[in-house]
Amino acid sequence: MAVGNFSTANQTYRLLMGNGLIYSVPRFQRDYSWTEEEWDDLWRDIENTLSPEGESSHYMGYLVLQSEDSKNFDIIDGQQRLTTLSIIILSVLANLKKLIDQKTDAEKNQKRMDQLRNSFIGYLDPVTLIPRSKLNLNRNNNSLYQNYLVPLLPSPKRNLKVTEHQMRKAYEWFESKIGSAYKTGENLAKFIDQLSDKLFFTVINVNDELNAYRVFETLNARGVKLSSTDLLKNYLFSVVHAQKADERELQELDNRWEILVSKLGSESFPDFLRTHWNSRYKFLRHSELFKRIRDSIQDRESVFKLIREMEADVDPYVALAKPEDELWSSDQKAFVKELRMFNVRQVYPVLLAAYRKFPPVEFTSLLRAVSIISFRYNVISNNPTSEQERIYNTVAEKISSSLNSFSEVINELRPLYPTDDQFKYAFAEKQLKTTQSRNRRVVRYVLFKIEKKCSGADYDFDSDQYNIEHILPESPDISWSHISDQDQDQLIYRLGNLTILNAKANRSIANGSFDEKKAAYSGSEFEITRRIASENSSWNDERIADRQRWLADQASSIWRISQLI
DSSP, X not given: OEETTEEEEEEEHHHHHOTTOEEEOOTTSXXXXXOHHHHHXXXXXXXXXXXXXXXXXXXXXXXXXXXXSSSEEEEEEOHHHHHHHHHHHHHHHHHHHHHHHTTSSHHHHHHHHHHHHHHXXXXXXXXXXXXXXXXXXXXXXXXXXXXXXXXXXXXXXXXXXXXXXXXXXXXXXXXXXXXXXXXXXXXXXXXXXXXXXXXXXXXXXXXXXXXXXXXXXXXXXTTOOOOHHHHHHHXXXXXXXXXXXXXXXXXXXXXXXXXXXXXXXXXOHHHHHHHHHHTTSSOOOHHHHHXXXXXXXXXXXXXXXXXXXXXXXXXXXXXXXXXXXXXXXHHHHHHHHHHHHHTOOTTHHHHHHHHHHSOHHHHHHHHHHHHHHHIIIIIXXXXXXXXHHHHHXXXXXXXXXXXXXXXXXXXXXXXXXXXXXXXXXXXXXXXXXXXXXXXXXXXXXXXXXXXXXXXXXXXXXXXXXXXXXXXXXXXXXXXXXXXXXXXXXXXTTBGGGEEEEEHHHHHHHTTOOXXXXXXXXXXXXXXXXXXXXXXXXXXXXXXHHHHHHHHHHHHHHHSOOGGGO
């Protein structure tokens, strides 16, 4: 299927490697990294597929290729799988060579070996009569592959890069597995014959890096994780390489890149790069990122400038997802913890820009302010994030260029701060279903904050000593029949129906009547819970609404930015 500047098709491994096509791993693409765990998974899949009761085929996933001439293809995603399959073919050839050397059906096995090599490993160029490999690997892997694995020569065991050791071990691992399973030349050839027809890929062919990046973004959005990080790396390194950089410079760039990627860990590199970019320059959406990078970074100076700027931002970016990170002071940890709990990331560009520019005191003030804004705007008011993201990025760009203090920044953030009336209205109507773990944490956080305002007591809202108490229970007994089933569904998770209670007391009253619960409430250590017993003779929709309005009044004075009143 052809669509615009890319096409898709399902292809077997035999078709993929046929017809004189050449596949190359871009020079600066990541190294071979599969380990025994991945080898064993693939081997088991192959064994299951080739067994008499096995499936008719085995799906190998997406393969993203880039080509302008339909003959020479760069492997944008899928090199680990293609390299490993090539190593499997070479392992079969090595076992055929052993049979030939042992004079076991030598003539037929030589023909088998030549045919399999021509079909899957390399062929004789009809013009130059020079053997050509169907697969070329990156700068760190190709030498071992072409000089030792392809000609079936013993690989050196010393002075190899880590990735070369990994390829050598893969070759030896598969050679042993195949040699144990297939003893004759006929069976070895049959293994490859069946394998090549039963393994298939979804092949996506694009004509340039920009379309490749768009494919990555589309598939990643659908849950298929492809490495747009490798595509970005390859582009940046190719820019430096094109300007005649020496190997030491490329190696330094490679080391610094790997440190960046390793620091991010489970965080997505493209997400970091976009946040980094938006903290310094005009707002970009994910779909625009690669094009802007390609248009802006076109010489070695700009590549190294980008690397330096990313190095400056990576530690605070990672720490924003880790409230206990040593980067933060004790005050800052509390606000980072709140942002993490609220799951608000749109503010990250502003925080990166401010971290670079402001002294710690002003940065801490901004952290507190954006936590309050996030609580008002996102958690309680549930306002749309698209406009919020754009405003945050505009402010981040201004911090990088012209805003020099917290007071200037906070005025720019005024459109994201719901007024007290707006906030109280949203709070008074808020439901948070505590069957969801994030909502449970937010409810505990809110109730303990209000308790602190009322009593001055500061509790650990994450402590197992305390539970959320649903005054109208989640599973009400007959004593609650004065509230209809339909109304119960609407009332149970309203904030006015929720309080905090010692875990033991919470278990003892369970789903009891309101009169039974009042006795436990009146003896509670929490003022907001004692108030329920002292101020209410019954519990219904009106009492819940009244209490929620009272909670909203307390909340508006807790989550408040005085400069924006």
